[in-house]
Amino acid sequence: MPPDDLSMAAELRQRLAAQLAAGDWLRSPEWRAAVESVPRHEFLPRFYVELLDPGVTAWAPISPEIVQPAEWLAIAYSDQTLVTQFDERPLDWSSSEPVSNASPTSSSTLPSLVVRMLEDLDVHDGMTVLELGTGTGYSTALLCHRLGDRHVTSVETDADVARRARNALASCGYYPRLVTEDGRHGYVGPAPYDRTIATYGVRNVPPAWIAQTRPDGLIVTTLRGWMRSLGLVRLTASGDGRAEGPFIAADTSFMIARQQAAPSNMGVIPAPDEGKARETPYGPELLTMPDSGFVAQVVMPNARYFTMRDDDGTERTYVLDTENDSFAVLTAQAGGGWTVRQGGPHALWDDLEKAMALWHAAGSPPATGFGVTVTPDRQQVWLGSPDGPSWALPR
Numbered sequence: 001m002p003p004d005d006l007s008m009a010a011e012l013r014q015r016l017a018a019q020l021a022a023g024d025w026l027r028s029p030e031w032r033a034a035v036e037s038v039p040r041h042e043f044l045p046r047f048y049v050e051l052l053d054p055g056v057t058a059w060a061p062i063s064p065e066i067v068q069p070a071e072w073l074a075i076a077y078s079d080q081t082l083v084t085q086f087d088e089r090p091l092d093w094s095s096s097e098p099v100s101n102a103s104p105t106s107s108s109t110l111p112s113l114v115v116r117m118l119e120d121l122d123v124h125d126g127m128t129v130l131e132l133g134t135g136t137g138y139s140t141a142l143l144c145h146r147l148g149d150r151h152v153t154s155v156e157t158d159a160d161v162a163r164r165a166r167n168a169l170a171s172c173g174y175y176p177r178l179v180t181e182d183g184r185h186g187y188v189g190p191a192p193y194d195r196t197i198a199t200y201g202v203r204n205v206p207p208a209w210i211a212q213t214r215p216d217g218l219i220v221t222t223l224r225g226w227m228r229s230l231g232l233v234r235l236t237a238s239g240d241g242r243a244e245g246p247f248i249a250a251d252t253s254f255m256i257a258r259q260q261a262a263p264s265n266m267g268v269i270p271a272p273d274e275g276k277a278r279e280t281p282y283g284p285e286l287l288t289m290p291d292s293g294f295v296a297q298v299v300m301p302n303a304r305y306f307t308m309r310d311d312d313g314t315e316r317t318y319v320l321d322t323e324n325d326s327f328a329v330l331t332a333q334a335g336g337g338w339t340v341r342q343g344g345p346h347a348l349w350d351d352l353e354k355a356m357a358l359w360h361a362a363g364s365p366p367a368t369g370f371g372v373t374v375t376p377d378r379q380q381v382w383l384g385s386p387d388g389p390s391w392a393l394p395r
């Protein structure tokens, strides 16, 4: 890289660190030093940025071959998620054409979220960390800078992604323990770890992460469902297969663990005469509003929804449970209010209304008013305290 570009990259790093500190994402001098030192551009020789055009979602490729090196560097050091793989397939990096109709399957997460999670991990000198989701290797490099290579183990499920991360880390002089396998099994090798952190979302906490985290060690991960992300939890392991802790942020959204992606088939649309109808005060906004959407995701972990205009011209929202074919269909009433028609083994909307009543009684808190308890037998999301109302995470 020409010396001018190198000094530009160094300046952009300082600027990014200052921006992250001003936003209170970066709170400690040790992590600030890591952000100021680790060259994010080495992990992002090529990537895709989301285009903000209305209509179909598309991503444009960025590399020093496609745009001016200064532009590539400026984006590499901006606080945004940069995509490096779609649909689990290798990309044609020689193409300068945008990509659309594709789902990101690997990326370098936006730096503000990376550093807030690292700060939340509360590491101290000499600690060991298990990271799940190596991705580009950037967050792995930050961990290596902070704790030393010997104290960092990182697991990536995709062999091609893992190979690129290994090369990028080596080119920066970092040699952590890198493992290519399904991170749900963690990595027994140097366990127990002082800290465990996941940079992809999971539907439930893999028991291996708890078993491999030392008593009083911390696990920071995003829990998510098929409708939306639930948010970031910080759990304290207790050494007997249990872990417990609160949601510490609501707005963290990570791609789901590959092995837990939603089935492509959403289920069977119920016939117009199926199920039992009644009035309900709640419409589909319950599913889309941030806080009630969290409650809906907790109460209906296997459900997804869509709205469509039926043959009779009426717009209906279908909530379908992929696992057991329960359904709730919402239709607006002419004079205001809604009708819900439910069927299958679980009355989805009844369950949601009961949870809404408990949630309102507790003052309608955001995700940070909830927490999670994991035991060898069950995983529960609770409201307020571990003794409060609770709902099971999917197994």
Ligand SMILES: C[S@@+](CC[C@H](N)C(=O)[O-])C[C@H]1O[C@@H](n2cnc3c(N)ncnc32)[C@H](O)[C@@H]1O
Binding pocket: 105, 106, 107, 108, 109, 114, 132, 133, 134, 135, 136, 137, 138, 139, 140, 155, 156, 157, 158, 161, 181, 182, 183, 184, 199, 200, 254, 255, 256, 257, 258, 259
């Ligand atoms: C958001 S990216 C990781 C970002 C990364 N930490 C960085 O700084 O570039 C999530 C990564 O998790 C990986 N992943 C998804 N499911 C996984 C699994 N079950 N085990 C290990 N890695 C997984 C994906 O392949 C992807 O590379």
